[in-house]
Amino acid sequence: MDNPSQRIRLLIVEDNPSDADLMLRELRRAGFDPDWRRVETETDFLASLDPEPDLILSDYALPQFSGLRALQLVGERGLKIPFILVSATIGEETAVAAMREGAVDYLLKDRLARLGPAVAQALEQSKLRQGRERAEEASRASEERFALFMDNLPGIAWIKDNQRRYVYANKTLRHLVLRGRHWFGKSDDEIWPEQFAARYRATDQQVIKTKVPQETIETVLHGEEKRIALISKFPILNDQGEVNFICGIGIDITERKQAEERMGEQAEIINRAQDAIIVRDFETNRITFWNTGAQRLYGWTADEAVGRFIGELIFADPSEVESVSEALVSSGEFHGEIRQVTKDKKELIVSSRATLVRRDDGSPRSVLIINTDITEHKKLETQLLRAQRLESIGTLASGVAHDLNNVLSPILMGAEILRRTIADEEAGSILSLIDKSARRGSAIVRQVLTFARGIEGERVLIKPSHLIQEMCDIAQRTFPKSIEVRCQYSEDIWSVQGDPTQLHQVLLNLAVNARDAMPNGGLLTIAAENFQVDEHYASMTPGARPGPHVLFRVSDSGEGMPREVLDKIFDPFFTTKGIGKGTGLGLSTSLGIIKSHAGFISVYSELRSGTTFKIFVPAQLSEETSVRSDLSFESLKGNGQLILVVDDEPNVLSLTRIVLEKHNYRVLTANDGPGALAVFAQQMASVNVLLTDIMMPYMDGIALIRAIQQMKPGLTYIASTGQGEDTRHAELQSLGVKNVLSKPYDTQKLLECLHEALTPNIAQT
Numbered sequence: 001m002d003n004p005s006q007r008i009r010l011l012i013v014e015d016n017p018s019d020a021d022l023m024l025r026e027l028r029r030a031g032f033d034p035d036w037r038r039v040e041t042e043t044d045f046l047a048s049l050d051p052e053p054d055l056i057l058s059d060y061a062l063p064q065f066s067g068l069r070a071l072q073l074v075g076e077r078g079l080k081i082p083f084i085l086v087s088a089t090i091g092e093e094t095a096v097a098a099m100r101e102g103a104v105d106y107l108l109k110d111r112l113a114r115l116g117p118a119v120a121q122a123l124e125q126s127k128l129r130q131g132r133e134r135a136e137e138a139s140r141a142s143e144e145r146f147a148l149f150m151d152n153l154p155g156i157a158w159i160k161d162n163q164r165r166y167v168y169a170n171k172t173l174r175h176l177v178l179r180g181r182h183w184f185g186k187s188d189d190e191i192w193p194e195q196f197a198a199r200y201r202a203t204d205q206q207v208i209k210t211k212v213p214q215e216t217i218e219t220v221l222h223g224e225e226k227r228i229a230l231i232s233k234f235p236i237l238n239d240q241g242e243v244n245f246i247c248g249i250g251i252d253i254t255e256r257k258q259a260e261e262r263m264g265e266q267a268e269i270i271n272r273a274q275d276a277i278i279v280r281d282f283e284t285n286r287i288t289f290w291n292t293g294a295q296r297l298y299g300w301t302a303d304e305a306v307g308r309f310i311g312e313l314i315f316a317d318p319s320e321v322e323s324v325s326e327a328l329v330s331s332g333e334f335h336g337e338i339r340q341v342t343k344d345k346k347e348l349i350v351s352s353r354a355t356l357v358r359r360d361d362g363s364p365r366s367v368l369i370i371n372t373d374i375t376e377h378k379k380l381e382t383q384l385l386r387a388q389r390l391e392s393i394g395t396l397a398s399g400v401a402h403d404l405n406n407v408l409s410p411i412l413m414g415a416e417i418l419r420r421t422i423a424d425e426e427a428g429s430i431l432s433l434i435d436k437s438a439r440r441g442s443a444i445v446r447q448v449l450t451f452a453r454g455i456e457g458e459r460v461l462i463k464p465s466h467l468i469q470e471m472c473d474i475a476q477r478t479f480p481k482s483i484e485v486r487c488q489y490s491e492d493i494w495s496v497q498g499d500p501t502q503l504h505q506v507l508l509n510l511a512v513n514a515r516d517a518m519p520n521g522g523l524l525t526i527a528a529e530n531f532q533v534d535e536h537y538a539s540m541t542p543g544a545r546p547g548p549h550v551l552f553r554v555s556d557s558g559e560g561m562p563r564e565v566l567d568k569i570f571d572p573f574f575t576t577k578g579i580g581k582g583t584g585l586g587l588s589t590s591l592g593i594i595k596s597h598a599g600f601i602s603v604y605s606e607l608r609s610g611t612t613f614k615i616f617v618p619a620q621l622s623e624e625t626s627v628r629s630d631l632s633f634e635s636l637k638g639n640g641q642l643i644l645v646v647d648d649e650p651n652v653l654s655l656t657r658i659v660l661e662k663h664n665y666r667v668l669t670a671n672d673g674p675g676a677l678a679v680f681a682q683q684m685a686s687v688n689v690l691l692t693d694i695m696m697p698y699m700d701g702i703a704l705i706r707a708i709q710q711m712k713p714g715l716t717y718i719a720s721t722g723q724g725e726d727t728r729h730a731e732l733q734s735l736g737v738k739n740v741l742s743k744p745y746d747t748q749k750l751l752e753c754l755h756e757a758l759t760p761n762i763a764q765t
């Protein structure tokens with residue numbers, strides 16, 4: 001099948017129709033299908049240029065027109081129509097002049113065989129030229145759009161070659177930053193001072209090296225003014241993956257940075273506050289701000305707290321949030337005491353002050369809350385009230401006991417007289433029952449009197465080891481065999497001035513309570529040790545006075561007691577035992593006895609972990625012994641060693657730090673295991689000793705020691721415990737921990753333990 005003819009629009013400038021027919025015949029023979037028009041005059045020629053033809057074939061000389069004139073008219077109008085001269089006779093100079101004016105070719109009429117190829121070539125060249133022009137136009141438009149886009153960016157923009165020389169800079173960069181500097185083809189080293197050029201050079205080199213975008217905050221000069229800009233640089237790669245250009249865009253963030261700095265300063269001021277400062281959304285009750293004080297108080301970080309419901313996070317009773325909100329709506333403020341909880345479920349009492357923040361239209365927007373921890377204050381207040389209540393009950397009990405003794409004395413005496421005169425066996429049995437009941441009542445009265453004002457007895461110098469050994473003998477003989485009794489005391493234990501019968505009664509009461517707490521067996525420890533109560537310890541413990549004491553300790557491995565029971569155990573007539581199994585006067589009597597000896601009692605208990613009672617009785621020291629103690633105390637100062645102290649009780653942590661720093665130690669602190677690991681990881685090389693509590697939330701002391709042994713084998717460890725030295729003894733031994741510090745410890749005991757632990761290492765520190 002023949003190829004279809006190529007359709008072309010043809011304009012022929014020719015006064016001889018026959019010559020025009022010859023040209024058309026040649027074109028058809030060459031495969032063209034001309035849509036043609038022939039003109040002879042300038043007027044007709046101009047009229048035929050619209051629509052624009054694909055090709056013009058023109059005779060050189062016409063009666064009223066000429067080919068050169070036609071070519072000139074095409075050029076004047078900026079038309080790019082291929083123009084071929086076809087003439088009977090044309091000289092070389094004329095042909096050259098025509099080509100110079102824009103003709104693409106010329107032919108002689110007697111040689112028209114070349115017309116087809118000449119037209120094909122002219123049309124192809126026209127097509128190529130039009131393609132180039134369109135490409136150039138598109139390129140120019142693209143460049144204009146690019147320049148328009150870059151010049152309207154809200155910042156500076158530039159392009160550098162792979163030698164870091166500027167090849168483009170947008171209007172903002174040229175006018176505000178470069179400001180008349182000669183920049184094209186130059187690097188930053190040739191434009192800027194070295195302090196600026198070095199930073200720009202470093203990020204350029206990083207982009208070239210990594211071939212990935214880089215974002216930095218840089219200082220740039222706007223004339224003489226320094227501005228802060230967020231700079232983003234990215235590479236343009238060639239086909240081989242090499243960096244051809246480095247592009248950069250910078251946004252002026254000076255005002256934003258200044259605002260951030262102001263906000264940072266304000267946040268720092270708020271974070272320095274000791275109180276918890278919290279902001280919550282009024283409608284959703286979600287937390288929107290959480291300062292460092294709140295983190296210290298509740299244990300939650302800002303990242304953990306923000307966005308959470310405040311009632312679920314820190315309120316012991318979430319419904320209280322609504323009560324506070326109602327008070328805020330009515331008065332705009334709230335001030336009161338609220339029960340709250342920490343991250344580790346520890347209960348707090350806070351004095352809360354809340355202020356309602358409103359929108360411009362008066363509707364509630366948020367709530368500003370300032371909470372102050374008054375837990376310790378409330379505990380001291382409770383202890384004071386309890387002491388006052390006990391004092392009142394004691395006064396009442398003294399009068400009641402006196403009257404009861406008056407009632408019981410005739411009964412006891414009468415029963416004895418009747419037993420001698422009546423021989424009836426049944427009556428004798430009844431009298432024995434009356435006698436026993438009266439004597440039991442008398443024993444109860446003596447306990448009441450002991451609680452109320454202490455039973456008068458002779459005070460003598462007592463060796464505590466004798467009391468401990470006697471109590472252990474009684475327990476081993478009379479307690480169930482399922483209970484292991486352990487006796488502990490040192491040979492150099494100090495003496496005490498006291499009533500041995502009363503102190504024996506105290507130890508017996510505590511030992512019996514320990515027995516009853518272990519119905520399925522367990523470990524009972526009865527111990528005594530020397531203990532120096534210093535000013536710091538005395539200030540934190542109700543009833544304590546500074547000076548040397550003997551510490552009696554009775555510990556069991558029973559079920560322990562919950563907080564609500566611990567708060568009442570010293571109340572008269574309070575008991576957790578069944579009816580007929582306890583009078584509720586044992587511990588209140590013991591407390592009265594120890595107070596009459598100028599001592600005090602502390603108790604520590606955890607559910608399923610047992611209970612430890614500690615009885616502190618003032619010791620009797622000779623003057624020589626006291627002087628010797630002071631001298632040894634002075635010699636226990638440290639040598640700048642770094643001690644990591646870990647304890648979940650803030651008062652213990654704070655007090656221990658103060659004592660150690662006053663005695664030439666450096667101290668790091670953490671209030672739980674994960675926090676201790678973070679602190680230790682930062683100061684690992686410098687830490688000499690880890691002093692850690694055993695019972696802690698999240699990660700206990702045993703787990704913490706195991707973790708740190710993996711990080712730094714050979715570190716010295718001291719384990720502290722409020723449950724007695726036997727607590728998890730086997731686990732500590734398996735870890736190689738030989739130093740155990742029993743709570744409560746005073747300054748002397750703490751320093752002695754630390755000195756003993758560090759003695760092998762003193763030469764190295």
